[in-house]
Amino acid sequence: MGTKSKGQPCISEFFKKKETKKDGDQKCQKASTQNTEPKNHNLKAFEHGSSIQSVKKTSTIPLQEKHKINDEEEQAQAYPSKRPKQQNGNSVSGNSKSKPDTRKLTPLEKQFLELKANNKDKVLAIQVGYKYKFFCEDAVIASKVLNIVLVPGANNSCDTSSDRFAYCSIPDNRLHIHLRRLLSYGLKVGVVKQMETASIKSVESDNKSGLFVREMTGVYTKATYLGDEDPPRNQNDISMNEDDEGVGDYIVCIDASDKKVGIVAVQPATGDIIYDTFDDDSARNELETRLIFLNPSEIIIIGDEEANIGLKKMVNIITKSGNVISKKRKSESDYRSSINTFFSKSEDIGQYYLLKFPSNILSCISELLEYLQEFKLSNMFLIKDNMSSFSNAKKYMHLPGSTLQALEVFQNSTDYSTKGTLFWLLDYTKTKMGKRLLKKWVAMPLVSRNLIQDRLDAIDDLSRGYNNFIDSLKNKIVKLSRTGLDLEKSLIKVHYSSSHNVSKIDKKEIYLLLLNLDEISSLFRSFSSQIALFKDSVTSRLLEDILQDILDISESTTVEKLLKYITPSALDNNQFEQKVYFFNLQNYPDEGILSELEKIKDIEKKLDEELEKIRVQLNRPHLNYVTNLKDAYLIEVRNGKMINDIPSDWIKINGTKTVSRFRSPEVTKLYKELQYHNDTLLRNCDIAYGRFLKEVDENYASLKTLSDVIARFDCLFSLCDLSSSYGYSKPSLTDSFSSIMIEKGRHPIIEKLGSSTQGYIANDIHMSKDNNRVLIITGPNMGGKSSYVKQVALLILMAQIGCYIPCDKATIGIFDSIFVRMGAKDDILRNKSTFMTELQECSNIIRSMTSRSLIILDELGRGTGTNDGIAIAFSVLNYLIENPAKPLTLFITHFPSLHVFEQNYIGIVSNYHMGYVENYKKDQEFPEILFLYNLVKGVVSKSYGLNVANLAGIPNSIVRYAFQKAEDMRKEKEELNLLKVISKLKVVPQQAHDESKAQLEEIFNSIQ
Structure with a gap:
């Protein structure tokens, strides 16, 4: 809770004050005289179409609270004695003249200022009774973002225009609903909880009339919020939806010095840790590739801030993230020392990191450990199995960021959604962890023939005939998806909770987690013999390994044992009963809970005995206690003569025009005891729940294996579903140099977006090192040239992901990289023209290509004059043809003069064009073009741009001219x-x- 990290958005950014950089007195004077209301153009940042229009005030008070807060200063805070007149209907403190600061701060205000002094980079939500309150500038921000009423007052401690601080409040049971909204605006929010109740304070505290103890129990940002203690409204709302903004986001730390770059990315929602170290150019193209895939919401950059200005600018452009934090570089020994300190209780894990990773990865790990500690998430690094490499040249294909964008692998170029992307095509997954794993498979196609073959064979094995086990497993995955439960996310929340003694997972979620894991285990146990037979019959080693994992864990009854500790019926009750009756005390006998329940039972018995005495005393044999507004054990009598029968030492609690409600001295005494033991019971229940979570976490590895099995099956079933589509064929793989032999291949995405397969024109593709290594493709505009070359790349990607492809037959050599230079666009933010962007991308391809690369260049040279464009295109194409690496190349051009390469490199270079027919009409100066969309041998000198002008609706007179x-x-x-x-x-x-x-x-x- 130290000072604000450099780069982290702070509260003052929302106000745009023109404070002079002088001493504190001048700042106070400025604050007191200046209108502190945010300007209209600043408030636009808070506008949101689905903002909450109002917050209902609840009269429900938790059991531990009295009907009246036992803290006079907090009551004074709730009702300011003086309120400034509002100006223009919404001013907080107006432009009122400053006056001497003669007010006396309340204890709560002092407590707020103490908390705020160490947390200036956060909006603080402070628990006061059954509400959470925001004060001063935090209140202005919260009221605007949450669209709730702001009670006017002073905006800060220097503002003397009001006797009380400005504030707004939300009900405590709506905290996480409002918290999500605040986080979606990029704010960092600290939650300060009241650590004692009135009844416990009255018995255990030395200062019974003093201020309640409050502590910051949680700090959250978009990427670090996991829905902590957020009770689900129904079974389909277990936690924050995966599609909600921020959830599942990565936090990335970058250590870039000269050409060497180290990067570590953590995903708090799943515990996933990705690392990579690589050489990069001055444009940081390799780093860009990784950031496009990770799409982080928070970024830490190590190094001198001035030296990293260019890097910071580039990161902001790529990720559109405003949360970029700069950290000064420390010595390598300091980084190693901090890692050793963190893993002091787990030295073997600490040594694992220190011995395995280079210094630029260790620096990132050290900074992330420090950063995540504030959010109580740093212990994700205790699970070293969650650590994986982003790139491995021996295992995964290299796909630069330009390729991912040009081929629209994850995001289309129209509305930037996933529809129409390769991932959208492949994604038939049912679970959230399955979807995440599939995204990794798509981002990292395999380059090992054996591993690709294993996935393709797994599709065959899973699609072969009827299998009762496979059918039952599919049904279970569908059932799991309907619950909305994310097994991987819930498991990591258990891990965070057990390590930091905080509850980041609520009781219903932990029950549903264990219930579903138990059902999966039971399914595996019931089919164990069939699974063993199936394992012996499969041809895929991948599937064989997964089935072996199932057999290894299916005999464990750990989950069944943990599930017996829980009383499921209690989860449908209110939060108090959920806590108290969560455990089946016969199977999980906790002394702290049992002893308090016994004391409560004894007090309730005494209250019943006291009721009998009161019945006799008032001569009302059928009298019973009543409860009003959570005030229990009240004696209710009608106003009038019956009031005269009430003893003078009875205490009136509340009443109406017709009735009054009292407690006798003995009932008052017993009720206070009951409240104390109820609160103590809740405290003991929380302690027991923490121990239970630790017991669950001790089995993290085996439970994570169950989750991984489901995710992998979900991905394989997804590939099976697409592969079973009409006209899809299993590609044959060859170990020879990269080659493509595809008969009647089809563009998978255009085909799916179209109405039928019959309407799509299929095309062959035959390329190899010795024949048709380079294809020069010409033809009319809109003839389908770009779609054809994209089709070739997408079919290769699908094959190396391990999926069937849309064609009649395919034999494909293994590619280790695909480079695509396509489209004409400038880059204003990076100060690059269209032609500069073209040439830089081309330069990156030339430096990175290998003998197993596929290169696609679309209209290289069109960003400059015709002569220069032809010269550049000619020279680059000549270099690619003569380069010893001999990469397969598809070269689209509107420069017909390039056709001479076919004559000079017979058999190596071939000229092709997209088919068309000229249709001349009477009295028409130029023909209409009918596109055939088939690949035809030969070169075309015309581009038929006027035909496109006609189609675009350019006026006839302009086209004729x-x-x-x-x-x-x-x-x-x-x-x-x-x-x-x-x-x-x-x-x-x-x-x-x-x-x-x-x-x-x-x-x-x-x-x-």
Whole structure:
């Protein structure tokens, strides 16, 4: 809870005050005279279409609270004695003149200022009785974001325009609903809880009339919020939805010095840790690739802030994240020392990190450990099995960020959603952990023939005939998805809770977690013999390993034992009864709970005995206690003569016009005792729940294996569902150099978005090192050139992910990288023109390509003048053809002069174009074009741009004029060429007598 980290958004950013950088007195004077209301243009940041219109005030008071808060200062805070007049209907403190600061701060205000002094980078939500309150500037922000009433007052301790601080409040049972909204605006929120109740304070505290003890129990940002203690409203609302903004986000730490880059990314929602170290260029293209996949919401950059200005700017452009924190670089020994200190109780894990990882990864780990401690999430690093490498050249294909964007792997280029992407095509997963794993499979296609073959064979094994076990498992996965439960996320929440003695998972969620894990275990046990037979019959080693994992864990009854500790019926009751009756005390006998229950039972018996005495005393044999507004054990009598029968020492608690409610001295004494033991019971229940979570966490490894099995099956079933589509075939893989032999291949995404498969034109693709290594593709605009080359790349990706592909037949060599340079776009934020962007992407491809690369270049050179464009395209294509790596290349161009490469490199380079038919109509100057979308041998010199102009709705007169200009330019070019021929012919007779035959042939060749 130290000072604000550099780069973390702070509260003052929402106010845009023009404070002078002088001493504190001048700041106070400025604050007291200045209108502190946020300006309208600043408030626009808070506008939200689905904002909560109002917050209902609840009259429900928790059991531990009295009907009246036992703290006069807190009552004074709740009802300010003086309120400033509002100006313009919404001013907090107006422009009122400053006055001497003669007010006396309440204890609660002092407590707030003490908390705020150490947490200036947070909005503080402070528990006061049954509400959470925001004060001063925090209140202004919260009232605007949450759309709740702001009680005017002073905006800070220096503002003397009011006797009380401005504040707003929310009911405590709505905390997490409002918390989500605050976090969605990029705010960092601290939750301060009241650590004692009135009854416990009255018995145990030395200062019985003093202020309640309050502590910050949770700090949250978008990426670190897990729905802590957020009770689900129904079975389908276990926790924050995966699609909600922020949930599942990564926090990334980057250590970039010169060319060497280290990166560690953590996903608090799952405990996933991804690391990588690599060499990068000055444009940080490799780093960009990783950030596009991770899409982090919070980023830590290690190094000198001034030196990292360019990196910070680039990170903001790629991720659109405002939460970029700069950290000064420490020495390597300091980083190692901090890691040793953190793992002092788990030295073997600490040594694992220190011995395995290089210094630029250790620096990132150290900074993340420090950063996550505030959120009580740093212990994710205790699970070293959650650590995985992002890139492994021997295992995964290299896909640069430009390739992911051009092929629309995760995000389409229209509305930036997933619809129409490769991931959207492949995703038939049912569970959240299955979807996350599939995303990794898509981002990292395999380069090992054996591993790819294992996935393809697994699809065959799972699709072969009817299998009772597989059918039952599919039904269980569907049932699990309907609960909304995320096994992986719930397990890591248990781990966080047990390590930090905080509850990040509520009781219903832990029950549903164990219940579903038990059902999965029971399913595996019931089919154990069939699973063993199935394991012996499968051809996929991947599936064989998964089935072996099932057999290894299916005999364990740990989950069944843990489940017996819980009383399921208690989970449908209110929060108090959930806590008290959560455990089946016969199977989980906790002395702290049992002893308090016994004392409460004894007090309740005494209260019943006292009621009998009161019945006799008042001569009312059928009299019973009543409860009003959570005030229990009240004696209710009608106003009038019956009041005279009430003894004078009885205490009136409340009443109406018709009735009054009392407690006798003995009932008052017993009721206070009952409240104390109820509160003590709740405290003991929390302690017991913490011990229970630790017992569950001790079995984390085996429970995580169960979750992983479900995720892997979910992914395989997803690939099975797509592979069973009409016209999909299993690709054959070859170990030879990269080659593509696909018959009647189809674009998978266009086909799925279309209405039928019959309407899509299939195309062959035949490329290898020795034949058709480079294809030069020309043809009309909108003829399907870009779709065709994207189709080739997507089919290779699908095959190496381990999925069937849409074609009649396919034999594919293994590619280790796919590079795509496509589209014309500038990059204003990075100060790059369209042509500069083209050439930088081309440069990256040239530096990174290998003998197993597939390269796609679309209209290289169109971002500059025609002559320069042709020269660049010619030179790059020539380099790719002659390079010893010999990568397979698809080169789209509108420069027909490049066709000469086919003559110079016979068999290696081939000219193709997309088929079309010219349709001439009467009285029409130029033809209409019918696109055939089939790949045809040969070159086309025309682009038919005027046809596209017609289709785009350009006025007819403009198109006709453009046609006339094109004809004039064509004639001028032909005349110029003719003049050149004539001039050369004139030279021939003069040199005929003097030149040799060979020289004359050279002259005629130049004329041709």
